[in-house]
Amino acid sequence: MPTTVTINGTKQTCDAPPEMPLLWVLRDVLGLTGTKYGCGAGLCGACTVHLDGVAVRSCTLPLSRVEGKRVTTIEGLSPDGTHPVQQAWKLEDVAQCGYCQPGQMMAAAALLAAKPKPTEEDIASALAGNLCRCGTYQRIRAAVQRAAT
Ligand code: FES
Numbered sequence: 001m002p003t004t005v006t007i008n009g010t011k012q013t014c015d016a017p018p019e020m021p022l023l024w025v026l027r028d029v030l031g032l033t034g035t036k037y038g039c040g041a042g043l044c045g046a047c048t049v050h051l052d053g054v055a056v057r058s059c060t061l062p063l064s065r066v067e068g069k070r071v072t073t074i075e076g077l078s079p080d081g082t083h084p085v086q087q088a089w090k091l092e093d094v095a096q097c098g099y100c101q102p103g104q105m106m107a108a109a110a111l112l113a114a115k116p117k118p119t120e121e122d123i124a125s126a127l128a129g130n131l132c133r134c135g136t137y138q139r140i141r142a143a144v145q146r147a148a149t
Helices: 022-029 084-091 101-114 120-127 137-148
Strands: 003-007 010-014 048-051 054-057 070-072
Touching (some): 054 101, 101 137
Antiparallel strands (some): 003 010, 048 070
C-alpha cells in the first residue's frame, strides 16, 4: 500500500516498503541525494531531515512512520539557497569535505526555528549528535550564531 508524505511542500505517494528507512526512500526512490548516509544507525547525523519541523534521523525512521507528515530535506530548506543558515554557512566558509554539512544545516535550521536566539549551550546541545570528521565544529557554531543575528 503506497504511503502519502508531503516532501518539500509537495504531496507524494511513495510506492516503497513501509519498513524502508526514509533515508533510502529519499535517496533511491525520490532522487533527493542531498541527505547523506553515514552510519545507518542513528549515530552520526548525516541523514538529518525535518519531520513536521523537528530534526530527525532519517536512516532509522521507517517510511510507515512518516505517513501524512511533512518532510523537509536540504533541497527543500530553501530551493534558491537563501535560507539564513545556508547563507551563513557560505559566509563562514564552513564546509571542508562537505559530506556531513546537509545534516548539520538541517539540525541548525530546526534549532533556529524553535529558538531564534540560541545560546552557545543551545547550539552545542542541538548539534551534539551531528559528527564532522573534518572537525569543522568551530565554523559550524560561528555560522549558527551568524544565522541567528
Ligand atoms: Fe543516520 Fe548516521 S546515517 S545518523
